[in-house]
Amino acid sequence: xxRVKFRCENCNKIDNVPLEAIQxxxxxxxxxxxxxxxxxCKYCGGVISPIYYKSxxxxxxxxxxxxx
Ligand SMILES: [Zn+2]
Numbered sequence: 001x002x003r004v005k006f007r008c009e010n011c012n013k014i015d016n017v018p019l020e021a022i023q024x025x026x027x028x029x030x031x032x033x034x035x036x037x038x039x040x041c042k043y044c045g046g047v048i049s050p051i052y053y054k055s056x057x058x059x060x061x062x063x064x065x066x067x068x
Contacts, residue, residue, distance in 0.1 A: 004053050010046025026056050036061035
């Protein structure tokens with residue numbers, strides 16, 4: 001299964017999230033498509049965001065864009 005690297009905004013640890021889980025989350029989410037899909041850090045419970053991810057709607061999310 002393909003996985004996407006996410007980084008925790010709190011502890012900076014890297015986690016790999018299955019692509020299917022991200023896409024499922026995007027399909028369910030009818031919110032702002034400019035906000036990347038976020039998951040919970042398994043280490044500290046913080047928020048993890050994708051380091052680089054191209055969404056099913058064609059948006060590209062980069063960690064640096066939202067954490068500079
Ligand atoms: Zn964390």
